[in-house]
Amino acid sequence: MICVVLICCFARKKSSSRTKHNMKRLFSDASGINIPIYTYKEIEKATNGFSEKQRLGTGAFGTVYAGKLHTNSWVAIKRIKHRDTDCIEQVVNEIKLISSVSHPNLVRLLGCSMENGEQILVYEFMPNGTLCQHLQRERGDGLPWPVRLTIATETAQAIAHLHSAIDPPIYHRDIKSSNILLDYNFKSKVADFGLSRLGKTETSHISTAPQGTPGYLDPQYHQNFHLSDKSDVYSFGVVLIEIITALKVIDFSRPPNEANLASIATDRISKGRLDEIIDPFLNPSSNDPWTLSSIHNVAELAFRCLAFHRDMRPTMMEVAMELEQIKLSRWELGEEINCEGASLEASPCSSSSNLSEQPLSKGINKNGGVQNRNGLFML
Missing domain, CATH: 1.10.510.10 (Transferase(Phosphotransferase) domain 1)
Known part of the structure; x- marks a missing residue:
């Protein structure tokens, strides 16, 4: 019985490793653009198992969660819904296209995860909401x-x-x-x-x-x-x-x-x-x-x-x-355009939404937690 469990665990680990290797190959083969590829476990850990407390909002393309990855800085993690699992290479090429677009006024794609049939995108976090x-x-x-x-x-x-x-x-x-x-x-x-x-x-x-x-x-x-x-x-x-x-x-x-x-x-x-x-x-x-x-x-x-x-x-x-x-x-x-007079809520604790179409009264607190009307939830 123990042997069977060990064999299953080994097979699962090998399969996960093979999936990540294949993903890296697809990304590198297409046009040489590389973005970090995270495992599903890394994403799951960053979002506390896609915790409702870390959910920032839900929109047409999926649900967004606050999370911290290896850099220990906040990111926005979007879990795509209505995923196309029939043509993974086409999906990878589309993600590569998005990651290759660079402009100071476009939200940057920082990484992705495509294990377990998921399509998860990692974006830079925008603290002042929408x-x-x-x-x-x-x-x-x-x-x-x-x-x-x-x-x-x-x-x-x-x-x-x-x-x-x-x-x-x-x-x-x-x-x-x-x-x-x-x-x-x-x-x-x-x-x-x-x-x-x-x-x-x-x-x-x-x-x-x-x-x-x-x-x-x-x-x-x-x-x-x-x-x-x-x-x-x-x-x-x-x-x-x-x-x-x-x-x-x-x-x-x-x-x-x-x-x-x-x-x-x-x-x-x-x-x-x-x-x-x-x-x-x-x-x-x-x-x-x-x-x-x-x-x-x-x-x-x-x-x-x-x-x-x-x-x-x-x-x-x-x-x-x-x-x-x-x-x-x-x-x-003779006048100058500036942000004087704006309600500058620049701290992450004031952010109530990110990359979402249905903002909630939640945000990231500098002390390391997700905040809503009921107080601070530590991550």
Whole structure:
């Protein structure tokens, strides 16, 4: 009996070792890009067995957990759902593509694990949560306009990079304010790019059902399921309106014809009534002509992004360049854009979400634990 147990344990260990070896071979053979490959046990240990106490949130692509690996620094561990287990080499190549993309405003992939039929991605941890949380006052008291404009500009540059500097281009498919994460200095980084390629999807950019989040979906994509770079442009236009208004993208507590934020915005902008929906926190009526002028300029840009016909929308490169010009126009007035006035919750203990679409009131505490409303849970 003891011999049988020992043989089983040896076989399991050998199988695990062979799996890890094969994974390393697949990663090294494809294009020479190497990222750390963790065992399932290492991931399980880092998350305390995928403990609910360490869960940061759950979204369209999977569940995210806080964890510490060998570096003893916090990372975000995403456990992908709807995994494609039929073609492991294709999945590895997709992960390699994501890991090869480098831009200061894209969340970095730090490693992965693909044992036991799992697809687990390890990302850098972003301590200041999501743009959505700050706009909805779930974190802090609000962001001043210069900070919002900088976040918008950085985000546009990141998406433009995915569209223009990558071959083949990467279409995000799920641009939204909860996928825009903020670091210690409120520098923005786009999350979840490339993840739509990891599931059981077609090899082309034609999908059999709309992908994305209600309120952000390109209306043409919703009709014909054809994906293009202009689908991301539309979604980003909605984010720009969020930044200006701090209103929810879909809110059924509003009148039926105003439940959709994009509909409200296009109506008000076309009628010259934008001021009615500007976030009062921005105080646009104050003696600051640049703030009001730049808000209107961003709104006009968003209006073009929200055009029904995608041919009428600008490219993300054009959007990024225009936002940069709007941001730089403040220097003409002798002013400097900075984060003064933002609710700087830079410590990890204030973070309530990371890489997730449904943020929770949880975060990482500097003393080494996950925190929620009930107190501190040591890891």
